[in-house]
Amino acid sequence: MRRVRDDPKALAIVLPSLARRAGRAELARGRIRIGEAEIERGAWRTCDVAGHRLIEACAIAHADLDDSVLHELFLHGDFEERVIVLRHVSLLPIQSVTIALLGEVQRTNTAAWFEALVCDNDLLARAVASGRLPRDDAYKILLKGAFVDLRLHRFYGIEHHASAELTRFVTGLATEREAAGRAVWVDTNRLVAHAPIEGSVDRVLRGLEDSRAEYRHASVDGLAVLLATHGDARLNAAARGAFERESDPGLRVRLSELI
Amino acid sequence: MRIFEPHAHMFSRVTDDYERMALSGIRVVLEPAFWLGQNRTSVGTFIDYFDTLLGWERFRSEQNGIWHLSTMGLNPREANDDRVNDAVLEVLPRYLEKDGVVGVGEIGLDDQTAKEEKFFLAQLELARVHDLPVLVHTPHRDKKRGFERCIDLIRDAGFPMERVLLDHGNEETIRVTRDLGCVSGFSIYPNTKMDPPRMVRLIQEYGVEGIVINGACDWGVSDPLSVPKTVLRLEGAGIGDDDIERLVWRNPIDFFAQSGRIDEAALLQRPRQDRSETFDGNSMLRGQDPATA
Ligand SMILES: [Zn+2]
Numbered sequence: 001m002r003r004v005r006d007d008p009k010a011l012a013i014v015l016p017s018l019a020r021r022a023g024r025a026e027l028a029r030g031r032i033r034i035g036e037a038e039i040e041r042g043a044w045r046t047c048d049v050a051g052h053r054l055i056e057a058c059a060i061a062h063a064d065l066d067d068s069v070l071h072e073l074f075l076h077g078d079f080e081e082r083v084i085v086l087r088h089v090s091l092l093p094i095q096s097v098t099i100a101l102l103g104e105v106q107r108t109n110t111a112a113w114f115e116a117l118v119c120d121n122d123l124l125a126r127a128v129a130s131g132r133l134p135r136d137d138a139y140k141i142l143l144k145g146a147f148v149d150l151r152l153h154r155f156y157g158i159e160h161h162a163s164a165e166l167t168r169f170v171t172g173l174a175t176e177r178e179a180a181g182r183a184v185w186v187d188t189n190r191l192v193a194h195a196p197i198e199g200s201v202d203r204v205l206r207g208l209e210d211s212r213a214e215y216r217h218a219s220v221d222g223l224a225v226l227l228a229t230h231g232d233a234r235l236n237a238a239a240r241g242a243f244e245r246e247s248d249p250g251l252r253v254r255l256s257e258l259i
Numbered sequence: 260m261r262i263f264e265p266h267a268h269m270f271s272r273v274t275d276d277y278e279r280m281a282l283s284g285i286r287v288v289l290e291p292a293f294w295l296g297q298n299r300t301s302v303g304t305f306i307d308y309f310d311t312l313l314g315w316e317r318f319r320s321e322q323n324g325i326w327h328l329s330t331m332g333l334n335p336r337e338a339n340d341d342r343v344n345d346a347v348l349e350v351l352p353r354y355l356e357k358d359g360v361v362g363v364g365e366i367g368l369d370d371q372t373a374k375e376e377k378f379f380l381a382q383l384e385l386a387r388v389h390d391l392p393v394l395v396h397t398p399h400r401d402k403k404r405g406f407e408r409c410i411d412l413i414r415d416a417g418f419p420m421e422r423v424l425l426d427h428g429n430e431e432t433i434r435v436t437r438d439l440g441c442v443s444g445f446s447i448y449p450n451t452k453m454d455p456p457r458m459v460r461l462i463q464e465y466g467v468e469g470i471v472i473n474g475a476c477d478w479g480v481s482d483p484l485s486v487p488k489t490v491l492r493l494e495g496a497g498i499g500d501d502d503i504e505r506l507v508w509r510n511p512i513d514f515f516a517q518s519g520r521i522d523e524a525a526l527l528q529r530p531r532q533d534r535s536e537t538f539d540g541n542s543m544l545r546g547q548d549p550a551t552a
Pocket residue numbers: 266268291293365475
């Protein structure tokens with residue numbers, strides 16, 4: 001700690017050994033708020049916390065510690081260092097390094113790095129709200145998550161930034177998968193209901209009859225959003241029909257609340 | 260036989276080599292940072308090389324079921340090059356702290372110049388500061404004198420001999436190194452230098468204590484299977500399994516474990532080999548289906 005307070009360059013030397021020294025044990029689960037950020041504590045490990053504290057101590061001691069330092073630590077960091085730097089950045093207010101690193105993780109397919117920055121936290125939603133991340137870029141990041149089947153609930157609050165464009169992206173991925181006979185992203189119907197385009201309502205209603213409970217669950221959630229925003233007789237009838245067909249006890253409770 | 264290959268420049272090898280190595284019993288490779296066959300002109304290319312050894316190369320190795328460790332250093336040949344030498348030394352501390360970096364190397368002497376000696380000593384000091392053993396490259400020309408000079412420099416620096424691996428030895432140098440307390444490395448090449456039959460005779464004469472063998476494969480005529488081929492010869496010559504295991508597994512592990520960064524229990528497991536995984540957006544499949552590749 002003292003070393004990095006004295007000399008910010010020492011960060012590059014101390015960070016590589018953190019996972020070895022501080023360990024990789026996961027923290028207890030629980031959604032918490034740190035500054036502006038909301039995060040899942042259980043996604044963090046002891047070495048991530050140690051790294052965050054070190055970088056923070058260095059930043060406090062050196063007001064001139066600029067974004068390029070964090071970006072450089074990422075670029076020449078090994079696997080664990082990159083995770084540590086990304087987790088740290090996920091807590092910061094949206095700034096230029098946030099946008100730069102969003103670009104980096106969008107270009108990597110290393111799941112651990114992608115998840116460290118944009119999953120189990122509200123970073124992507126905050127980045128859009130800040131106006132510094134173009135919406136289309138945020139949608140591409142979310143689409144990449146969908147592409148590798150990361151669940152929607154891990155991107156806190158992103159559904160509030162849904163738009164017709166996002167729905168087009170997600171629907172495009174779904175139809176492509178359907179044409180190939182492959183599984184569709186399970187959260188598709190949950191998300192498209194927030195900004196329906198032509199065909200979205202039909203897609204959600206079809207999903208209510210899916211043989212797989214998790215897809216029906218997503219469709220019921222989608223239906224709930226549609227009812228709250230675009231409620232009409234057809235949607236009400238669909239909810240009643242789904243309730244009568246449904247065998248899953250949890251989903252029956254959920255549907256009974258909708259009719 | 261489970262094999263730890265303590266010296267292989269996989270950066271310069273093809274994926275088939277990894278596959279053949281894995282099939283021949285190699286479970287761990289150690290890749291020392293070295294000269295790439297052509298001089299580099301800026302420190303940036305070293306940084307990218309170091310990052311590649313720790314990133315893509317480690318990924319590629321693990322995808323083939325082989326653990327990948329490294330040593331980091333400024334090689335003696337480029338220690339002579341003022342375009343890069345000082346700058347590389349400046350970035351080394353960061354790389355010497357990385358996970359999976361278990362030593363400083365290859366360092367040592369090649370042409371036996373004053374500059375080589377200066378950077379050799381500076382890197383012995385780095386090894387001391389970062390608490391790491393050293394992998395020492397000895398000259399291929401004028402070998403005996405080069406060995407003796409390396410040993411003098413290490414002694415004068417007060418660097419502990421048990422943390423030194425003097426590599427590329429032969430029948431002559433073993434007489435010098437056997438009683439020093441260092442580890443003696445032998446690089447086994449297909450045509451020149453030390454070959455498997457000579458290595459068998461050497462083991463028959465000196466035993467396996469304090470000795471490691473490697474293929475030192477790189478971009479030149481060299482053989483990534485030198486160690487398994489030598490193991491076959493040793494078995495054929497009636498050397499016991501315990502001794503062979505000591506030579507190709509226990510000795511290199513004990514030496515590099517002095518870094519405090521080797522978890523032998525982990526090395527006994529196979530790395531995950533999910534071929535659909537990617538590193539930095541790049542998978543090894545090149546469009547093939549993971550199930551058939
Ligand atoms: Zn070498």
